Amino acid sequence: MTSSSDILNARILVVDDRKGNAELLHGMLSSAGYTSITCTMNPREVCDLHRANRYDLILLDLMMPGMDGFQVMECLREIESSGLQVQSQGERTALPVLVITAQPQHKERALRAGAKGFITKPFDRLQMLTHIHDVLEIRQLQKQLQKFAVRSEGVSEEKIFPRETGDLFDQLAGNLPQVFWIWDVHDQTFRYINPEWEKMTGQRVGRGDRLEKIFEAVHPEDMERVLREAADLPRGGVDHDYRLLLPDMSIRWVHSRTFPIKDSAGVHRIVGVMDDITQRKQADQQLLQVSRYDALTHLPNRILFYESLRKVIKQSEMNHRIVSVLFLDIDNFKNINDTLGFALGDELLREFSLRLLECLRVTDIVARIGGDEFGCILVSADDLGNAGLVASKIREALRQPFDLxxxxxxxxxxxxxSVYPIDSIDADTLVKNGDTAMYQSKTAGRDTYRFFTPEMNIRAIEKLDQENALRKALDREEFVLHYQPKVDLSNGWVTGMEALLRWKRPEHGVVEPLEFIPALEQTGLITRVGAWVIESVCRQIAEWRHAGIGEIPVSVNVSGRQFSRSTLNQDVIRATQANGIQPALLEFELQTERALRENSIDSDLLELELTESSLMMHAKKTVSILQRLKALGIQISIDDFGTGYSSLAYVKRFPIDVLKIDRSFIQEITTNSADAAITTAIIDMAHSLHVRVVAEGVETAEQFDFLKGRGCDEVQGFYLSPPLPANEISQLLLSGNRRLKPTPCRPNTGESACSS
Incomplete structure (x- = not known):
């Protein structure tokens, strides 16, 4: 018998080029109790990994760059074929591969390539785990069945029953359009099977063969059910449908009926008739596709949307999840049809659906409700604001024009x-409320979103107002930079500045960075604002030099989103070409280099501060980006060190000039022994690698003296100077005394070093 531990200990390989998908699948499997899970985002590794580990199940994404899932399956099939020549007969089991796909049209080809089933995007957790459990259980059953078949081989001729059918029977049974067979209950072998079986399957089964011979053709996903029903053969008839997987990897659907034949001692024969019903099943499947999926976009249609919503709500009742329903309507779509024609209108709908899919997670559901209306179903643990974030993401994605x-x-x-359970616990009512909220959006002027619940709507409107104000803030020159001095601990001299972004929003005063930096990130405006910050800093460095103050290095915070998307890198390069510098591929490099060149600034006067998380988000790409920036002479520092990975290995790997110790350690450095030990260790580690150390958030004389005693290179904080406007910094530096005198201790203001 197959035990639960056998299944949960099965070796599973997850193959998906998207890290988020791989991590999601790994998390689902781990939470379900599976213990041996391997993930790879590189399809070229799969075959080598399988040769070494012989996985029981491979979850394989079809659409991957470099080597798609079909090529991977071809390689796996060759491995399995060669492996069969050296394995014992009892180990001859087919490799279960479940393909991951959001494209229904790929399924037939995938089956022919060797797939045993599908995991459909977006993932349905319960359905997926059930499917995986069934496939693994079937694999175990197959192994047991094959071992049983091996033990049963070598049946002597004396045990094979003599032929009992005459010529008339042969002619009648041999010309039946169905498969016809007779099975002996006591001997458990076939007494007769007509030629139609070989015509249908290409496999030969003869008198004396055991029942397992015919099971070799049963599709793995149907094997467990067929085996279970076969166990009931001696007790009565069976009437069921299942699939056959043929040697050429094609699939045939069959309808099988069995009848017991009794004598005085009971059932001694089983007669079976099997019809090929493939064409009928295909027609049913096509009808199902037409009835549940939109023919134009291949998204779920209104019927499947409602079914999915009811199912999600039922699941959310048990695990206390929040379900958000988004209804979308393309503004003025009729004008596009009237102007460009229905063909291009249809093309727009297809492209629009792809944009929606890119904005949502694989676990979310997107459907075309009808016409130019679309629906989305989002599930979250307790984040009421998640739907608003997705709505903002969709609005931002639509700002790029469609090429028709x-x-x-x-x-x-x-x-x-509309949100479950706040607005309703009923699917139909949720849809109605979402539709009502959508028309509120149209009434509000379109290109916006509205919640059905008034309280949530107020917050959404405030967020939208902030987003709209941020879009205009740069053009209206509402952003300003303040500068906080950095001081050399050995002599008190000002060694440089950190640029900090401020937003002077009309009628709101100065807005704290923590209130608007996340909005810049979510809307994508961080790219424009970040470029403005670098340009402004370079211009300010030049102004200080022209004013006779001298060369003042300035550090600029770089957003994780900017760096990970590589948009921060392409401004620098356009300008590098004129100077014979090898052009890089990233926009930020172009922006930065141009700002340095146009202001005649030495590149080592500009320092880029990146957080640990942004450095590690795409580590391989990050190394190459930093190396190109270093080639330009730009200084690189890690901001908030100690709060993330804090690994000596990656500090050695990246071309880093400065480590900035996070203010959270400095606050209690003189009262908390752990913070003191961590800070000391960071300073010693950095110095061993010839990296400078800057401590931020210094507010007291005790903190200052502690850091000086431990050999920290530089400090910044309110103890020495708060962030100041550029003109006040100029006055400070023009006084001729580059040494800063400490100021009385101030309470912690929560000042953040956020800038761009």
Whole structure:
């Protein structure tokens, strides 16, 4: 018998080029109790990994760069074929590969390539885990069945029953359009099977063969059910449908009926008739596809959307999840149809659906409700704001024009949001409320979103107002930079500045960075604002030099989103080409180099501060980006060191000039022995690697003296100077005394070093 531990200890390989998908699948499997899970994002590693580990199950994404899932399956099939020549007969089990796909049209090809089933995007956790459990259980059953078959081989001729059918029977049974067979209950072998079986499957089964011979053709996903029903053969008839997987990897559906034949001692024969019903099943499947999926976009249609919503709500009742329903309507879509024609209108709908899919997680559901209306179902643990973030992401994604056969078309959408269980616990009512909220969005002027619940709507409107104000803030020159001095601990001299972004929002005063930096990130405005910060800093460095103050290095915070998306890197390079510097591929490099060149600034006067998380987000790419920036002469520092990975290995790996100890350690450095030990260790580690150390957030004389005693290189904080406008910094430096006198201790203001 197959035990639960056998299944949970099965070796599983997850193959997906998207890290988020791989981590999601790994998490689902781990939480379900599976103990041996390997993940790879490189499809070229799969075959070598399988040769070494012989996995029981491979979850394989179909669409991957460099080597797609079909090529991977071809390689795996060769491994399995060669492996069969050296394995014992009892180990001849087919490799279960479940392909991961969001494209229904790929399924038939995948089956022919060797797939045993599918995991459909977006993932349905319960359905996926059930499917995986069944496949692994079937694999164990197959192994047991094959071992049983091996033990049963070598049946002597004396045990094979003599032929009992005459010529008339042969002619009748041999010309039946169905498969016809007779099985002996006591001997457990076939007494007769007509030629139709070999015609259908290409496999030969003869008198004396055991029942397992015919099971070799059963599709692995149907094997468990067929075996279970076969166990009931001696007790009565069976009437069921299942699939056959043929040697050429094609699939046939069959309808099998069995009848017991009794004598005075009971059932002694089983007669079976099997019809090929493949064409009928295919027609049913096509009908199901038409009835549940949109033919134009291949997204779920209104029927499947409602079914999915009811199912999600039922699951959320048990695990106390929040379900958000988004209704979207393309603004003024009729004008596009009237102007460009229905063909391009349909193309827009297809492209629009792809944009939606890119904005959502694999676990979310997107459907075309009808016409130019779309619906989304989001599930979250307790984040009521998640739907608003997704709505903002969709609005931002639509700002890029669609290319429709040479026509550049920009569209907006009106979005309505209803939330379970706040707005309703009923699927139909949630949809109705979402539709009502969508029309509120249209009434509000389109290109916006509204919640059905008034309280949530107020917060959404405030967020939208902030986003709209941020879009105009740069053009209206509402952003300003303040500068906080850095001081050399050995002599008290000012060694440089950190640029800090401030937003002077009309009628709101100065807005704290923590209130608007996340909005810049979410809307993508961080790219423009970040470029403005670097340009402004370079211009300020030049102004200080022209004013006779001298060369003042300035550090600039770089957003993780900027760096990970590589948008921060392409401004520098356009300008590097004129100077014979090898051009890089990233926008930020171009921006930065141009700002340095246009202001005649030495590149070592600019320092880029990146957080640990942004450095490690795409480590391989990050190394190459930093190396190109270093080639330009730009200084690189790690901000908030100690709060993230804090690994000596990656400090050695990246071309880093400065480590900045996070203010959270400095606050209690004189009262908390752990913070004191960590800070001391960071200083010693950095110095061993010839990296400078800067402590931020210094507010007391005790903190200052502690850091000086431990050999820290530089400090910044309110104890020496708060962030100041550029003109006040100029006055400070023009006084001729580059040494800063400590100021009385101030309470912790929560000042953040956030800038761009």
């Amino acid at each position: 056969q040479g026509h550049q078309v920009t569209v907006t959408a009106s979005i309505g949001i």
